[in-house]
Amino acid sequence: MKSKSAVIIGAGIGGICAAIHLASHGIHTTVAEKNALAGGRVDQINRDGHRFDAGPTLMVMPHVYEAEFSSLGCPINELLDLQRVDPTYHLVFDDGSQLALTSDMQSLKNQLESIQTGAYQGFLRYHKEGERHYRIAMERLVNCDFRRFSDFFNLGNIPLLFQVKPLVKHYANMSAYFDNSRLKAAFTFQDVYMGLSPFEAPATFSMMPYTEMAHGVWYPKGGMYSIVEALMTLAREAGVEFAFDTTVEQIIVNGRRASGVVLEHNQLVKPDVILANADLPYVYQDLLPKDSLAERISRKQFSCSVISFFWGVDKPYEALGPHTLFLADDYHANFDAIIRDLGLPANPSLYIHAPARLDPSMAPLGQDTLIAIVPVGHLSENGEQDWADLTDQARKHVFRRLATLGITDLEAHIKFETTLTPLSWRKRFNLMKGSTHGLSHNLTQLAYFRPANRHPRYRNLYFVGASTHPGTGVPTAMISARLVARRILDELPALD
Numbered sequence: 001m002k003s004k005s006a007v008i009i010g011a012g013i014g015g016i017c018a019a020i021h022l023a024s025h026g027i028h029t030t031v032a033e034k035n036a037l038a039g040g041r042v043d044q045i046n047r048d049g050h051r052f053d054a055g056p057t058l059m060v061m062p063h064v065y066e067a068e069f070s071s072l073g074c075p076i077n078e079l080l081d082l083q084r085v086d087p088t089y090h091l092v093f094d095d096g097s098q099l100a101l102t103s104d105m106q107s108l109k110n111q112l113e114s115i116q117t118g119a120y121q122g123f124l125r126y127h128k129e130g131e132r133h134y135r136i137a138m139e140r141l142v143n144c145d146f147r148r149f150s151d152f153f154n155l156g157n158i159p160l161l162f163q164v165k166p167l168v169k170h171y172a173n174m175s176a177y178f179d180n181s182r183l184k185a186a187f188t189f190q191d192v193y194m195g196l197s198p199f200e201a202p203a204t205f206s207m208m209p210y211t212e213m214a215h216g217v218w219y220p221k222g223g224m225y226s227i228v229e230a231l232m233t234l235a236r237e238a239g240v241e242f243a244f245d246t247t248v249e250q251i252i253v254n255g256r257r258a259s260g261v262v263l264e265h266n267q268l269v270k271p272d273v274i275l276a277n278a279d280l281p282y283v284y285q286d287l288l289p290k291d292s293l294a295e296r297i298s299r300k301q302f303s304c305s306v307i308s309f310f311w312g313v314d315k316p317y318e319a320l321g322p323h324t325l326f327l328a329d330d331y332h333a334n335f336d337a338i339i340r341d342l343g344l345p346a347n348p349s350l351y352i353h354a355p356a357r358l359d360p361s362m363a364p365l366g367q368d369t370l371i372a373i374v375p376v377g378h379l380s381e382n383g384e385q386d387w388a389d390l391t392d393q394a395r396k397h398v399f400r401r402l403a404t405l406g407i408t409d410l411e412a413h414i415k416f417e418t419t420l421t422p423l424s425w426r427k428r429f430n431l432m433k434g435s436t437h438g439l440s441h442n443l444t445q446l447a448y449f450r451p452a453n454r455h456p457r458y459r460n461l462y463f464v465g466a467s468t469h470p471g472t473g474v475p476t477a478m479i480s481a482r483l484v485a486r487r488i489l490d491e492l493p494a495l496d
């Protein structure tokens with residue numbers, strides 16, 4: 001019998017992992033990637049001995065990585081040298097006061113109690129709720145394949161309404177645990193990873209601060225890009241073929257089938273299965289025929305974006321921990337400015353990553369490698385945002401916030417700078433609206449309500465990655481890949 005074939009559009013984490021699963025089951029698998037490098041948003045910039053992770057910098061949910069690497073046929077520790085980052089974050093507030101989120105419970109207790117008497121008990125109760133949300137959501141909403149309506153809408157799932165608080169807003173829920181607004185911010189800012197404001201995110205997302213505190217945030221030696229390198233080793237061993245610098249221009253459809261993909265220079269390829277790892281809204285908008293579904297997807301809520309600065313610096317800034325987060329006191333106004341007004345807040349919360357604190361090889365000896373990330377709105381429809389001006393403002397905010405830590409000379413020590421804005425994200429990875437996390441994760445775009453891993457009309461066209469089920473994030477893309485590969489393998493015999 002002729003072996004089946006699959007073409008995967010995009011070598012992001014979801015695309016590479018799905019390719020490994022399919023190729024390991026005998027499917028002839030080719031990945032077409034528009035860029036020269038694998039990894040998609042897990043991207044890297046190397047210059048003059050400075051190594052930057054241009055996308056993710058936080059390895060969260062370590063158990064998921066472990067399980068997914070095992071499902072790909074190799075224990076993670078054989079491929080990656082991992083260390084736990086503790087304290088995970090150094091939070092810095094507007095007045096320069098700090099909170100180090102650490103797994104050292106005595107230290108955490110002392111710090112929380114100094115901010116608000118009784119806060120440690122509140123933290124323990126919040127942590128317990130987060131544990132419940134994580135356990136149940138991972139089993140019933142994330143690590144779960146929703147192929148049919150009844151896979152989600154069934155009697156067994158009714159208790160979820162109470163068990164994981166989907167109808168309660170995350171920030172409002174914090175009042176049950178803390179009075180102090182800085183503490184409420186300290187344990188909800190993670191919602192921005194989903195592209196969400198805690199004022200609109202479901203309280204279910206307390207699962208994120210929980211897993212960060214309980215299971216830790218980790219760091220692979222060599223940075224996050226070493227995860228891509230490890231996966232590419234497995235992909236090549238499994239026999240996956242890659243075509244880099246190869247853009248898919250169109251998906252050809254015929255009745256209820258996707259009959260082929262058109263590559264650059266009009267080359268037509270006709271596999272049995274097409275799996276789109278390129279972000280789903282872009283695929284509907286640019287690769288498929290325009291129809292009402294594409295229109296509906298484009299009207300969905302998109303996550304925010306970021307302006308990122310990559311600085312090679314000629315001296316080390318040891319005062320900066322690996323992950324420093326400047327949290328603005330006007331927390332609510334921050335999210336309104338980003339999500340509602342699609343702009344830059346007047347006093348933005350922002351994040352600085354100093355990878356050489358974790359792996360000295362990320363910077364030349366006696367120098368430093370710094371990344372600053374400032375969340376901003378996604379691209380607006382009317383194109384009125386002035387990104388040069390917003391980037392300039394964001395840059396000044398970073399220096400202003402660093403001054404609260406006594407760092408006032410950074411600008412003078414920058415050897416070179418690379419900047420990525422929402423326009424860069426759109427261009428580099430075809431992310432619609434430059435949304436770094438794709439479709440948002442609000443209640444109506446989660447679980448069964450998120451665009452599914454298979455196209456509703458074209459039976460052999462599947463999706464994997466951030467804007468499909470289960471959602472954004474590196475570990476989530478690995479889950480998405482396993483779920484969709486299983487579905488393809490189950491459905492392939494009936495696709496002829």
Ligand SMILES: Cc1cc2nc3c(=O)[nH]c(=O)nc-3n(C[C@H](O)[C@H](O)[C@H](O)COP(=O)(O)OP(=O)(O)OC[C@H]3O[C@@H](n4cnc5c(N)ncnc54)[C@H](O)[C@@H]3O)c2cc1C
Nearest residue numbers: 010012014034040041055056057058248278465466473474
């Ligand atoms: C700034 C930033 C910070 C982040 N921080 C974290 C973090 O700390 N931790 C975490 O877990 N996650 C983080 N994320 C999210 C995480 O990076 C993504 O959710 C995940 O990598 C998405 O993977 P994916 O499988 O959807 O593929 P993508 O990364 O979207 O890759 C899709 C690939 O398809 C390619 N492509 C697009 N169109 C075409 C075409 N027409 N033809 C051929 N190829 C095409 C693209 O070039 C790309 O390589 C971050 C993301 C960003 C941008």
